[in-house]
Amino acid sequence: MAFLKGSRYGTLPRFDEMSDFQGVQPRLIQQATPVLEHEVSLKERLDQLSQDYYRNPRHWVRLAEANPQALHADDLLWTPEPNAENGREKLGAVLLVPRREEDSS
Secondary structure (H helix, E strand, O other), rough: OOOOOOOOOOOOEEEOOOOOOOOOOOOOOOOOOEEEEOOOOOOOOOOHHHHHHHHHHHHHHHHHOOOOOOOOOHHHHHEEEEEOOEEEEEEOOEEEEEEEOOOOO
């Protein structure tokens, strides 16, 4: 199984060679202590929020890790079924925003 260079999945151990499953073992999710609450607005994306809070759109994973109630990151901003008022967007939903990195102390 190949991952992009620098992927956080690239260093994960593989399942036992005797197994028929050819994936990697689960990745431990880092502790993400929330320090802010963000209310979802129209047309927001996780990469945009990450740019606003962390000055790096690739740090959207921190937002996803701080909000483990969503199985997929898109579930933080979107509903599976559209409604008449705002389509699929979860307007008014609250996202927890953690620090860019946890203190090591």
